[in-house]
Amino acid sequence: MSEPVGLRERKKVRLRETIAETAIRMFLESGFDRVSITDIARAAEVSRRTLFAYFPTKEDLVLQRFADHEDEPARTVRNRRTDQPPLDALREARLAALSRRDPNTGLNDDPEILAFLRLVRGTEALAARLMRYSARGKDTLADALRENGFDALTARLTAAQVIVVQDELARMNHTCLAEGQSADDRYPEAVRATELAFDLLRDGLRDRS
Incomplete structure (x- = not known):
């Protein structure tokens, strides 16, 4: 059985927030230029493909x-x-x-x-x-x-x-x-x-x- 649309959307919102919060924390700790997309994806426990589906560029992770x-x-x-x-x-x-x-x-x-x-x-x-x-x-x-x-x-x-x-x-x-x-x-x-x-x-x- 597929999940209700509302639940799927809430999960997407939570995942987006998790990725962004993880990225910002890492940027604040190490600097924007010293943290890679691969580092962020690994820390957020998502694939690079998933990360880019939510944030097309590295800058978007911050400026959203x-x-x-x-x-x-x-x-x-x-x-x-x-x-x-x-x-x-x-x-x-x-x-x-x-x-x-x-x-x-x-x-x-x-x-x-x-x-x-x-x-x-x-x-x-x-x-x-x-x-x-x-x-x-x-x-x-x-x-x-x-x-x-x-x-x-x-x-x-x-x-x-x-x-x-x-x-x-x-x-x-x-x-x-x-x-x-x-x-x-x-x-x-x-x-x-x-x-x-x-x-x-x-x-x-x-x-x-």
């Missing part, structure tokens, strides 16, 4: 955590209140993410998360691949903005600015935490920086020139 969030800004725009401007919805979502210490904001001082972000930012191949996720995030956000009345050029430029600003805010937070500041101590300044960033996105430099 980011892939799950690449369309988050687009979803924020599409799911906002009908009376709420898109930029206000994105600001509100970012502030909420800071308050819950979402790792994607850089404002999380859990040692494992800090180590993971150091691995990503300090490994050339991972940093380069991460730029592709940012590019796709811009594309999906631009699509969402066009759906909400923005012309194509305005949608594209707005999406590019939002994604770059959010990436830079996260980078600043992570740098402060990596230098020893706690997430709680950094939080007020992270909020101030986010508010300023979205004020600039909304108003430009009219009052600062």
Whole structure:
């Protein structure tokens, strides 16, 4: 008798998580470039073929955590209140993410998360691949903005600015935490920086020139 579809899918999800967690642990212990696909497959007790079925490249083993969030800004725009401007919805979502210490904001001082972000930012191949996720995030956000009345050029430029600003805010937070500041101590300044960033996105430099 074959397994129910739901059970098979849950097993696939668990196996995918096991492979990724094994790989990240090994990368953190030994460095991304020093761990091979064969090493990971052996440690996760799967074949190389099975591993590649879940993760087409070595970089995907790490960056799948980011892939799950690449369309988050687009979803924020599409799911906002009908009376709420898109930029206000994105600001509100970012502030909420800071308050819950979402790792994607850089404002999380859990040692494992800090180590993971150091691995990503300090490994050339991972940093380069991460730029592709940012590019796709811009594309999906631009699509969402066009759906909400923005012309194509305005949608594209707005999406590019939002994604770059959010990436830079996260980078600043992570740098402060990596230098020893706690997430709680950094939080007020992270909020101030986010508010300023979205004020600039909304108003430009009219009052600062």
